[in-house]
Amino acid sequence: MTMAQRQRQEAAPAGASFPDLRWFPPGTHITVRGLKKSFDGNPVYVGFDIDLPKGKIVSIFGPNGCGKSTFINMVAGLLPIDAGQILFEGKTIADTRIGYVFQNYREALFPWLRAIDNVHYPLRLMGIPKAERDRRIAELVAGFDLKFDLNRYPYQLSGGQQQTVSIMRSLVIEPEVLFLDEPFSALDYEMTLIMRDQLQKVLVARGVTTVLVSHDLEEAVYLADKVLMLTRRPSRIADYMDVDLPRPRDPSTLTDARFIELKARTLEVFQNAVRAS
């Protein structure tokens, strides 16, 4: 923590008449305040506040079209916001290293580059010399359980392998925050199970703050430390629930009593949220 950040924390609100919006509670990484967004006059967010914890995985779950993608795209700086403030430990997005994994891996990787060069690309953008890039990639590869050749072109790989390359590409820069928008929804169930465990292993090992959009309730609960449930648009928080299951979680977790209880609760919240509007 830098001096400036510490000072901001000490100067924390506690009754201050002009709260400093850059203040963030300890353990929080991303603070969203007064977020507003509408498309062609149709509001999606009308003053949205949330804190996302540092080094944890937060899943976002909600009905179709409620604004999940809109939310992470705004937080990731891909979509302009109408009003409000989004800060990362007091910094703006421009000063934050982020990774983003798209749902559509086919259209996110560069097919003119080999898989390995796709992973090199963000490091090249940062101007890192080849030897250092090779070292970092070797280290990254060691954390994955790769069963394919990175010297192939993306179109020569299966969907799961392509998404693995996408995830590697987003992690290689050692991001402070990782965003994933329905990363496994284009994969079959078996592949999804493998990829979840792969992702969990890497993220927990690296302690990356992660924001994951999932339209699969089981997946949302399984991977998350916290599940953010949204209502229909304009989106509000339906629930922001802690998932206190021990890690590492494995497929047997899916039948664990606590897991089933949490899943049932999220399902109930979801149904209420959908019915309410």
Added chain:
Amino acid sequence: MQSARLSRYAWMAVGPLALFLVWYAVHLAGLVTPKLLPSPVRTLQSVWTHTTTGGMGADFLRTLWRTLQAFVIAAAFGVPIGIIIGASEKLYRSIEFLIDFFRSTPATAMFPLFMIIFGLGDFSKIAVAAFAAWLVVLFNVAYGVMNARQTRILAAKVMGASRARIFKDVMFYECLPQTFVGLRTAVSLALVVIVVAEMFIGSDDGLGKRIIDSQITFDLPQLYGTILVSGILGYGLNLIFLGLEKWLVHWSGRA
């Protein structure tokens, strides 16, 4: 693998061989007067003698050279301008009509205009062909840029690529498949316009000149032979571009 390729080539030979046989059969049966339809053997003989002694090789090279000049001009102006137009939706909208209009106008109808501007020399032929081919390149490149996958551009942006890097590292490759479609169409079109220009603008050499001369002297074996040679030239150019495309744009249609 090897035998599969062989059988592919064998199948590819079936059509041309069949045409040759039908042609020969029609000739033998006398269904068309030999004056109008010489035998295929006679035609190939004519190609052979004119190539070895009659300067058909030189005409072939002249036509090829003019086509390539027109093509290079078209590509040199078409690719960069296409990228600029494709990158700006407003710019594209504002000249979409002009591009479509001139693309639909037969280039050969503009011979007189180009002759007035560029004179009767070689360059007016090249200029018309270059103009027609340029529109094709321009249109395809602009289209390729406009249809670049938005996700790839976003991916580069999120990795911190500047606008210039996005252009160089993503846009360029994204529009490459469509650019090649444009270049391939352009080279074929350039050849057509050059041959027609050699026939009608008046020329000292070239395949088009040879075609019109054989028509005037009623040398039908040479007429058919020169048409065949023009076809081979066009086919060869197309084949070269297909090969280049397969090699340079290996991901085309697969990603």
